Amino acid sequence: MASDLKLLHSLYLVIVFVVFQTLTVSNSDVLPSPDYPEVVPTSPAILSLPEPSKSQLRSHPYVRPPKPGIRAAYWPSYSSLPASAIETSYFTHIYYAFLVPSPTTYALNVTSDDLIRIPEFIHALRSKTPRVKTLLSIGGGGSNSTLFSIIAGSRAERGKFIKSTIDVARKYGFDGVDLDWEFPADDVDMANLAVLYKEWRRGLVSESLTSRKPRLLLTSAVHFAAGFFHDEPRSYPAREMSKYLDWVSPMCFDYHGSWDNFTGLHSALNDPNSNISTVYGIGSWIKSGIPPNKLVMGLPVYGRTWKLQDPKVNGVGAPAVGVGPGDEGTLVYYKIIEFNKKNHAVVAFDSNAVSFYSNAGDSWIGYEDVPSIRLKVRFARSLGLGGYFFWALGQDYRWAISGEGRYLILTLI
Ligand SMILES: *[C@@H]1O[C@H](CO)[C@@H](O)[C@H](O)[C@H]1NC(C)=O
Ligand SMILES: *[C@@H]1O[C@H](CO)[C@@H](O)[C@H](O)[C@H]1NC(C)=O
Numbered sequence: 001m002a003s004d005l006k007l008l009h010s011l012y013l014v015i016v017f018v019v020f021q022t023l024t025v026s027n028s029d030v031l032p033s034p035d036y037p038e039v040v041p042t043s044p045a046i047l048s049l050p051e052p053s054k055s056q057l058r059s060h061p062y063v064r065p066p067k068p069g070i071r072a073a074y075w076p077s078y079s080s081l082p083a084s085a086i087e088t089s090y091f092t093h094i095y096y097a098f099l100v101p102s103p104t105t106y107a108l109n110v111t112s113d114d115l116i117r118i119p120e121f122i123h124a125l126r127s128k129t130p131r132v133k134t135l136l137s138i139g140g141g142g143s144n145s146t147l148f149s150i151i152a153g154s155r156a157e158r159g160k161f162i163k164s165t166i167d168v169a170r171k172y173g174f175d176g177v178d179l180d181w182e183f184p185a186d187d188v189d190m191a192n193l194a195v196l197y198k199e200w201r202r203g204l205v206s207e208s209l210t211s212r213k214p215r216l217l218l219t220s221a222v223h224f225a226a227g228f229f230h231d232e233p234r235s236y237p238a239r240e241m242s243k244y245l246d247w248v249s250p251m252c253f254d255y256h257g258s259w260d261n262f263t264g265l266h267s268a269l270n271d272p273n274s275n276i277s278t279v280y281g282i283g284s285w286i287k288s289g290i291p292p293n294k295l296v297m298g299l300p301v302y303g304r305t306w307k308l309q310d311p312k313v314n315g316v317g318a319p320a321v322g323v324g325p326g327d328e329g330t331l332v333y334y335k336i337i338e339f340n341k342k343n344h345a346v347v348a349f350d351s352n353a354v355s356f357y358s359n360a361g362d363s364w365i366g367y368e369d370v371p372s373i374r375l376k377v378r379f380a381r382s383l384g385l386g387g388y389f390f391w392a393l394g395q396d397y398r399w400a401i402s403g404e405g406r407y408l409i410l411t412l413i
């Protein structure tokens with residue numbers, strides 16, 4: 001088992017290497033090449049690329065009829081980006097984030113804010129070209145994990161919960177529902193989660209037969225790896241997930257953060273010193289038995305920041321004494337761009353992790369930029385994954401990150 005994993009891991013390293021070779025050739029104009037000094041200055045050329053227009057995308061020499069790859073993004077309902085401003089040509093699916101169940105009735109709690117925002121969201125996206133599908137996402141990072149444990153663990157509560165998700169989705173006109181339970185705490189939760197997925201799918205199928213509407217999609221955002229330790233070891237119910245979910249979305253980010261007293265690349269593709277990496281995580285999902293085309297890889301549009309102990313010790317893994325700029329140690333992409341520019345930050349590309357980091361004084365930020373997103377999307381395509389998703393809308397800088405993904409998908413076909 002361990003040696004199988006090791007083999008798998010080596011295989012991915014080889015793929016990544018091959019992907020790199022390809023990219024160094026085809027995208028040498030934007031990617032830091034091996035001849036660059038280790039620390040490369042911010043390239044204004046990358047940052048000032050205009051968004052491709054729709055007609056440019058159409059006339060791009062490599063453009064073929066779009067392949068049905070998933071290009072999803074979450075829209076936090078508190079976002080300052082109005083749903084009407086979402087540029088849908090970059091996406092196929094948009095998630096409304098989040099609703100949570102009531103701790104007393106186990107039905108979804110549509111708050112007074114949601115009563116206004118959901119109809120606005122659905123209406124705004126319905127009037128867009130191209131059309132995207134909409135999903136209602138339930139849970140989220142800040143939601144109550146124990147509540148999901150209670151719901152998943154009881155037949156009666158599962159029933160109330162499932163019925164309410166269908167009622168809400170149909171009432172407002174969503175195309176699907178998504179569960180983001182962070183995280184099932186042990187293997188009992190995981191076993192109950194398997195039953196929840198099964199009954200949920202069954203509920204969706206039977207509702208569709210009755211309503212004669214297309215079945216609602218069922219998806220789930222999950223830990224970056226299929227099995228993991230925090231206090232307890234646990235493994236996701238991969239067999240049931242393959243069977244009952246339309247796709248599975250590993251969140252390939254937050255590998256490091258304010259909880260570490262050293263700097264880190266929170267969405268590293270590889271990490272030579274640990275298994276906390278996307279290559280390991282995605283490999284573990286494939287190994288668990290989820291077909292690659294049912295995996296939709298998560299990508300962050302935000303970075304994680306630290307305050308350095310010593311501004312002169314500023315590499316990956318440098319000692320830190322707290323969080324850096326932003327909101328509790330997170331900074332969204334467009335603000336990173338502003339920060340780097342304003343503070344003349346030194347920007348570096350870590351070619352092993354396929355991530356960027358920047359440093360100005362005692363501030364340190366680990367993040368994704370256009371070339372690293374481009375490479376990660378290529379990585380996903382090279383494994384035949386179903387697609388990718390972003391957390392989150394409203395964090396991008398002039399659609400630079402969102403747009404590179406689309407450009408890549410088109411050029412790869
Ligand atoms: C729904 O959420 C609102 C806002 O958080 C809260 O005030 C209310 O008590 C909740 N209702 C139920 C039934 O849980
Ligand atoms: C989470 O939900 C459980 C079950 O309803 C409740 O006992 C607990 O107080 C909740 N925790 C928080 C932080 O709200």
Ligand SMILES: *[C@@H]1O[C@H](CO)[C@@H](O)[C@H](O)[C@H]1NC(C)=O
Nearest residue numbers: 001002005006272273274275
């Ligand atoms: C990574 O995971 C494998 C398999 O679970 C294990 O054998 C190996 O020791 C881990 N490596 C590190 C650096 O944790």
Ligand SMILES: *[C@@H]1O[C@H](CO)[C@@H](O)[C@H](O)[C@H]1NC(C)=O
Nearest residue numbers: 260261262309318319320321
């Ligand atoms: C970070 O935490 C580790 C373990 O708690 C400790 O040994 C180390 O001294 C800490 N480093 C800093 C810079 O605070």
